[in-house]
Amino acid sequence: MSRPTDPAQHPEEPSPAGESRPSPADDLDYRHRTGRLHFSAHARGLDGTALGQLVLRLPGTVMSLLVVLLASSGLDAWLGIPLWAPPLLWLVSGALVFHRPTEDFLARHLLRLHRPMPAEYARLAPVWREVTARAGIDSRTYDLWIEDSEDLNAYAAAGHIVGVTRFALDHLPTSQLAAVLAHELGHHTGGHVWSSLLGEWYALPGRLAWRLIRSLLALAMAWSRRSSWSATALLLVVVGFVTLTTLQRLYGLPLLLLATPYLIAAVGRRAELRADQHAAALGFARELAVVLETMHRAERATGRAAKAAAGRDDAEPRFLDRLLSTHPDYPTRLHRLKPHL
Template sequence: MNSHVRQESESAGPVLVARRTTFFVLIGDLVVSLPSIVLSGWLIWGLSALVGDWLVVVAALVWPVSGAFVLLVGVLISGAAAQAGRSASPEHADVADAWAAVAVAARIDGSRYTPWVHDIATVNGEVYGYATLGRHVVVTRHAVAALTRGELRAVLAHELGHQLLGQLWLRWLLKWYRGPADLLFEFAVGVVSKIASLLQIGPRWIAHRLYRGPRPVILLGVLVVAIVPAAVVLGSGWAILAVSTRFLGLPTALVAVVVLVAQPLMRARLSQWQEYGADRVAVELGYGQDLRGVLRRLQADWDATPVEHRLLAPLTHTHPSPDRRLRAVDALESQRHRATTDDQSS
């Protein structure tokens, strides 16, 4: 077996994920998280300095190693939850049977992973399952009730793909260490969005009242409604840049602001790429048609979402839209069919 190929058992099995792919995933996670990790450390130590030098020393000692404790707690919690779900969920037997079939298709030791039914009845429109620390492959109760047997296997094969694509413990650590900066960014975005919404109330009322008026008046109202949130966002960005410049200097502040703003977009793109990679694993294991059925179900939920959310999806969502995933799965199925035909002819 080639050294660059990642295999989950000693027996010969399908090449599911190349080592270079997992390497690129891990490096990508680290690169897009590094600015927030640095900013988080700066925030922790800066806030500690406001209290006293003694707290700076404590933060310098505790914060770098806190991730190990959080990681251990996460593994213990996910393991305990999986055990509770296994004993309490009536759907566990169906999921265990489906997982056994996926393990046979992948030629791996299925006992190395724990199938788990998440006791929720609804789906968020993007996922029917997920992968966790401690080698858990999870499906929602909604998935067990709504999907066919083949579709359930396709979801589990997709989650196996996530387990193979990268080390989930590293992603957990990165999420923890960038947490303070992410919280600050989300708070700032929430405040800006709220201000923009409040400032739009007046222009929207004017536009609504004048929608029967002359076309130039209607156009003016529409422009005002559109300009207000843009002005708020630009003003907020200018304020952030001004504060950053005072502490970092203008060149460094410009780079920092651009990187921090671009981070969510880069993370979303990386996450979408990982979804395509997990879909590829499901297709390689022979569940392409069943995965198409799952994606068609998700497409129905997707079509019900507001148009403005769908327009921003390619930039901000962690998952590609179901129709994009369907096209990718179709392309993979065609490649797989051609490869099978070539093997048979040779």
């Protein structure tokens, strides 16, 4: 879901120390609890949004490949490492997205998740089995994780990670928790997660090189301003010449990188709507709508509080910020759910 809510929007209070908190009502219709289940052959696919992610990440990947080749030429000259070895290792490293030990490391140390405790698993596992059964997927295909957070949130990450926050686990009714999990399952089955992660990974060398270039330019500009106006003018001429030459040699490819973040964000918004549709197709449209309405109320309350704290009258995000948002606004998501209600 990836947008937090304010816990103050929920009336439940934590139980005193030493007392067990009662679980939310189990209002889920376990229609697949008994009987034979027919699992689909493939637990993940590649829908249009995932394919769009891969296509839009291609210019960044090409730029990163050029950076890796440039670094490889230096390693070949200094250390005798074959020119083809670093690019090949870099390309093959993308398979780590589906390597479970690597995913465990990412979940624990980067996403700050932990495996469910016995009581948490007893609450979460039956709901997850129902969701995956409705989708025709073996529940063991993906791994369940918990985040110690007081936000209403859930995650789909890497190749097999499905995580929820402790707040969602403790406060959402079973049917609404299932709707949230069905949404995250839709990201996995649609290929949104692995395609986005692969794109980020393969764009990393180019991004790091660009940050290094910007830092060097900032230092050079600071030095030239201290020296004289002629040094600044000379630096601008050199930078302009190098930029023009680079654009000509690379056929304008770097210019595509300027528009890519906005296009990727647009595809990301489409992926969220696809995941909502996936949850609705599994029978959780009404429950997902309730969760989205709750999150919308909490977002507005948080926005009003931030506006009051900053002394501003305008709490609306700027136009470019909206274009860079990877999630549609809640009214749009609720409107798209209407046919399923």
